[in-house]
Amino acid sequence: MTKDQLYNELNYVNATRECRAKYANIVLADSELVNPLIEILFMVNDKISTRAAWILEFACKENINLILPHLNYFVANLSKLQLDSAIRPCAKIIEIIIELNYKKHDPRILKYLNTEHKEQIIAVSFDWMINDEKVAVKAYSMATLYYLGTEFDWIHEELKLILQRDYSHQSSGFKARAKYVLKMLGVIVPKCHSKNN
Structure with a gap:
């Protein structure tokens, strides 16, 4: 399947798990599709790019090896x-x-993931934490930064500051993940008695 054919196929993808799984299985069966899928994903102003992202996520959950040879470009x-x-x-x-x-x-990861990747991931994860992103993005970024902070010791202090600063005015989903991460960082989160709880 060419990149153009893959792009056209993505027109038929919807947000249901079944549909995403179906197309992820096509990619899992043909790893040659990963590169054009990632290229479509980074056509950032095209709504089809989101469908490529859904498929890539589903495929990576099944087999993370698919993305590793493309890590430089992806990150x-x-x-x-x-x-x-x-x-x-x-x-x-x-x-x-x-x-x-x-x-x-x-x-497998140790073979591909290098210091430059980690630094780029740190930067983008902090951007996602401080920008107006959805709760899921922030939750994934918190976990990512927590683990990276076990190698880069300055990260945990920065992460603590952001989580403590944002805790009181974020959603219950954010608070649940932030409370968990803060606990791992040795911070006890006081109970908040605001209307947002």
């Missing part, structure tokens, strides 16, 4: 993403990679 372009529905799946893919690296010491 270098994350900061260009503009559409919320493309950022969320990419933030999840990054969380998976980082967790496999730091929590599981997965040799």
Whole structure:
């Protein structure tokens, strides 16, 4: 399948799990589709790019190896993403990679993930934390930064400051993940008695 054919196929993708899984299985069966899929994903002003992101996320959840040979391009372009529905799946893919690296010491990840990737991921994850992104993106970024902070010690202090600053005025979903991350960072979050709880 060519890039143009893949682009046309993505017109038929919708947000249902079944549909995303169906197209992810096509990519899983033919790893040659990963590169054009990522190229479409980074056509950042095109709404089809979000569909490419959905498919890539589903495929990576099944087999993270698919994206590893494309990590340079993928990570270098994350900061260009503009559409919320493309950022969320990419933030999840990054969380998976980082967790496999730091929590599981997965040799596949250790082979591909380098210091430059980590620095780019740190920058984009902090951007997603401080920008007006959806809660899921912030939640994935918190976890990503927590794990990266086990190697880059300055990250935990910055992450604490952001979480403590934003805690009282964010959604309950944000608060739940932030409370968990803050606890891992040794911070006890006081109960908030505001209307937003």
